[in-house]
Amino acid sequence: MRHFKYLLIAIVVLMVGCKDKQTGYKPNVGGKAGEMLVVMDDKIRTSPGGEELQALLTETYLGLPQEEPHFKMSVAPHRSFANFLRTIRNIVMVTVKPDVKEEAVKFYHDRWARPQAVVSITAKDTASLKQLVEANQLKILSFFNKAERERFIGEYKKFASDELMKLADSTFHVHMSIPNSLSNKRSTKSFIWMNEAADWGFQGMFLYEVPYVGEGTFSKEYLLNKRDSILHKNVPGPSKGSFMTTEHLYPVIYKKTEINGNEVVEMRGLWKVQNDMMGGPFVLQAHYDKKSNRVVITDGFVYSPEKPDKRDKIRQMEALMYTLTFK
Incomplete structure (x- = not known):
């Protein structure tokens, strides 16, 4: 009887998972306003390109009496990017490999959750990563700032x-x-x-x-x-x-x-x-x-x-x- 109960639970979970895939269901974003997750490995984090990206995201937010960063940033390696981290509202995915097909900065909405903002940066090496970040500073900050703003506006319209x-x-x-x-x-x-x-x-x-x-x-x-x-x-x-x-x-x-x-x-x-x-x-x-x-x-x-x-x-x-x- 106990085995049957576990089997029934497993079937329900599987059915829900299949239904989510069929309907395109995505959970609500988690965390607090202004939180940011950067997914990059340790060697990249301490490279000039990784440091350039972190400096950009924690740049001082202007017009406040005390210094505050644009975003409260956390960094996690790719191996730790588990399901619960995929629902964070703001995510930067950094991939540095010599065999990447394209060196680019790409912008996504609602990739794993809603309303989510995701930036993907792919580069062949850390020097290219630094160049990509420098060339796209305004676009990256504007994208995430707009996403924060639109989340607030969505709440205002509901209430x-x-x-x-x-x-x-x-x-x-x-x-x-x-x-x-x-x-x-x-x-x-x-x-x-x-x-x-x-x-x-x-x-x-x-x-x-x-x-x-x-x-x-x-x-x-x-x-x-x-x-x-x-x-x-x-x-x-x-x-x-x-x-x-x-x-x-x-x-x-x-x-x-x-x-x-x-x-x-x-x-x-x-x-x-x-x-x-x-x-x-x-x-x-x-x-x-x-x-x-x-x-x-x-x-x-x-x-x-x-x-x-x-x-x-x-x-x-x-x-x-x-x-x-x-x-």
């Missing part, structure tokens, strides 16, 4: 706040996939403050707009002046006479890009509360609405004084900004 989405639409005529973890802290005819409080602190986002007055509208100086003026008026601090503003003693990182077909300026830096001790990182995107000749600003911030890890919280706010489209 959206109809109330806040309607508020953003009625106030600024924009669509955003706003998660129900955020609440309406304060809103006026020209300003929205969304916030999520937690035991570690809080994170949130401001929405406001400024008129388009020519190319100068997108200058760092103009946008920061507008930011400080609007936050002074709308975001009081905990003590009398205190208010949120930009920490100008810390460099603000500035770049121009395009998101959802719109011109966007992105800035990263630190905020502080004037006349108080609070502060943290922020990321801001100024979205140009050409049709209405205006600039809508999404301004995300994090306050987490007890925990140094703020990278993923800022990534969450950045992901929310990427959902903005004009009506």
Whole structure:
């Protein structure tokens, strides 16, 4: 009877496995946001090419008060790449053999799990590996950063706040996939403050707009002046006479890009509360609405004084900004 029970279990497992192969079933990714597995053997790991790859993936994430890497990286040799490791959300597979058919960097989605990002790097020797990594630095980082962002966006769409989405639409005529973890802290005819409080602190986002007055509208100086003026008026601090503003003693990182077909300026830096001790990182995107000749600003911030890890919280706010489209 006991042998029959074991046989029955084995048959069920086999049937499930066959069904998975037939239906293309893939499990959900495991691990935490920002985790990365690099699969390469020890000799490759300590080579110049292996070290170049590790340095790229652990490069400092800009705009935070303390240094944090782009990804929390682990390295495993090919012999240890078992089934449970195949579900990690971000994976780099490094193969260095003299007989590889093609030296290349290739990008894959959902190879062993969903939603998964996998980069495969094949090279004939470690010198070629180093060259491939150097030539594809931006592509590799952008691929994994986008994958992290899209995972957050997927969650936002599943757990959206109809109330806040309607508020953003009625106030600024924009669509955003706003998660129900955020609440309406304060809103006026020209300003929205969304916030999520937690035991570690809080994170949130401001929405406001400024008129388009020519190319100068997108200058760092103009946008920061507008930011400080609007936050002074709308975001009081905990003590009398205190208010949120930009920490100008810390460099603000500035770049121009395009998101959802719109011109966007992105800035990263630190905020502080004037006349108080609070502060943290922020990321801001100024979205140009050409049709209405205006600039809508999404301004995300994090306050987490007890925990140094703020990278993923800022990534969450950045992901929310990427959902903005004009009506």
